[in-house]
Amino acid sequence: MLELYQFELSQYSEKVRFLLDYKGLEYRKIEVTPGMGQVEVYQMSGQRQVPVLKDGETVIPDSTDIAMYLERNYPERPLLPTASREKGLTLLMEEWADESIGLKSRKAFIGALNRNEALRTAVLPSDTPDFVKSIVSGIPSDLLDALGTGVGIGGEALKAIEGSLKQDLEALCLILQEQPYLTGATPTLADFSVASLSLLLKFPEKSYMDIPDQLAGKALPGIGDNPAFEPFFSWRDRLYSEYRQATVSTTTSSSSGNAPSSIEIE
Ligand SMILES: N[C@@H](CCC(=O)N[C@@H](CS)C(=O)NCC(=O)O)C(=O)O
Incomplete structure (x- = not known):
């Protein structure tokens, strides 16, 4: 296997x-x-x-x-279209998703972690000893912010990244107004790449991933819960329900439903 x-x-x-x-x-x-x-x-x-x-x-x-x-x-259920224009667009979008939305969303997520102690401990592996969790959650946000500055995720850099992510999402919403999938009428590698690489902007429901309850369905404030980008996240939800296997058994949580709740920033 x-x-x-x-x-x-x-x-x-x-x-x-x-x-x-x-x-x-x-x-x-x-x-x-x-x-x-x-x-x-x-x-x-x-x-x-x-x-x-x-x-x-x-x-x-x-x-x-x-x-x-x-x-x-494993050529069955192809990921790449055969028509040259669609194939070219698919390859471009896959590359773009890796280098743009993937890296920026990681930085924006680290920015949110810097500002949220509970979230910091929630993303540690479940077997992390409690004393390590308490040390991590106790690191002051301003210290993390300062540390973040060194790798390009301090306050100003974070604002620029969030602005750029918003433009990306607006662009994706515009494309999806015209067609059901990013390069045309059928799903391709472009769709699966973009949907996955936007994971940290809004986490899917728990049935798809083994993630802490605190994270399931949670959205990055101003981005994942922004009504302007609802068409993108609805499209992503549809892609998940059509093509992603729900493998994790769920216990219904009171926060389930379509409306995303934000990762609270203290
Ligand atoms: N270009 C790689 C990027 C993979 C990547 O960034 N992996 C991260 C996790 S999302 C990782 O392994 N980070 C640990 C490290 O860099 O040591 C790909 O497309 O697979």
């Missing part, structure tokens, strides 16, 4: 899970422990990032390379 080395909360891992589901391929998830667990990933794949797909003896790191590998080796 295919094996996916992943972080459950990683957008790039979500992209591969979405592709595997779309193609109807069975796979086993192997949750990598950040830090120590990545040593094994490095030994296996020559680099330390997830996702990494293992198909028998073949090891493929990087979500784009994994998508192309799946397309070559």
